[in-house]
Amino acid sequence: MYLYGASGHAKVIIEILECLGITIDGLFDDNVNINNLLGYQVKPYEHEAVSSLIISIGNNAIRKKIAGLLNVKYGCAFHPSTNISRRSVIGDGTVVMSGVSINADVQIGKHCIINTNASVDHDCILGDFVHISPNAALCGDVHIGEGTHIGAGAVIIPGIRIGKWCTIGAGAVIIRNIPDHCKFVGNPGNQIQG
Missing domain, CATH: 3.40.50.20 (Rossmann fold)
Known part of the structure; x- marks a missing residue:
C-alpha cells in the first residue's frame, strides 16, 4: 500500500x-x-x-x-478497534480511525475520513470526500453532501440533510437542514459568512 x-x-x-x-x-x-x-x-x-x-x-x-x-486502485484503512456494521457500505479510499462506530445501512462514499471516536448511526448517507472529525455524532438518517466537513464534537440530529461542500464548526448542534456551500457554528447551529 x-x-x-x-x-x-x-x-x-x-x-x-x-x-x-x-x-x-x-x-x-x-x-x-x-x-x-x-x-x-x-x-x-x-x-x-x-x-x-x-x-x-x-x-x-x-x-x-x-x-x-490519478488512475490507480484505491485501498481503504479501518482501524481494528472500529465497530462497522456488516450492513454498511464504504467506498474506496476511505479511512476509518480508532473508536469509530458505523451502524446498520450506512452508506459512505469514496475518499472519506471518519475520524477518531466519531459515531455514524443507522441509515446515514455520506457523499464522497466527506470528513467527519473526532467525536462528532451523526444521528440516524443524516445525509451529508460531497466534500462537507463536520467539525470535532459536532452533533447532527436525526433526519437532517446537509449539502455539498459545507463546513460545520466544532461543537455545533445542527437541528435544521443546510444547503450547499454554507458554514454553520454554535448551539443551535447558525450560519456565518465566509
Whole structure:
C-alpha cells in the first residue's frame, strides 16, 4: 500500500496499516523537502505503477483534486478497534480511525475520513470526500453532501440533510437542514459568512 501525502493525517493511517499488518511500500508528497515520515521513504509521485494507494491528506478539496488526477486502485484503512456494521457500505479510499462506530445501512462514499471516536448511526448517507472529525455524532438518517466537513464534537440530529461542500464548526448542534456551500457554528447551529 502506498500513501499520497506525508503529514499528520498520514501518520494516523500508517499506524492503522501497521496494526492491520498491511505492508506500506512508501509515501508520495509534492513537497520535495520531505523524504521520510515515521521511517518510511517519501518521494514525489511520478506516475508510478502502484499496487494500491490511499490519499492521506485531510483537506477534502485537495483529496478530490488528487483523486481526479490519478488512475490507480484505491485501498481503504479501518482501524481494528472500529465497530462497522456488516450492513454498511464504504467506498474506496476511505479511512476509518480508532473508536469509530458505523451502524446498520450506512452508506459512505469514496475518499472519506471518519475520524477518531466519531459515531455514524443507522441509515446515514455520506457523499464522497466527506470528513467527519473526532467525536462528532451523526444521528440516524443524516445525509451529508460531497466534500462537507463536520467539525470535532459536532452533533447532527436525526433526519437532517446537509449539502455539498459545507463546513460545520466544532461543537455545533445542527437541528435544521443546510444547503450547499454554507458554514454553520454554535448551539443551535447558525450560519456565518465566509
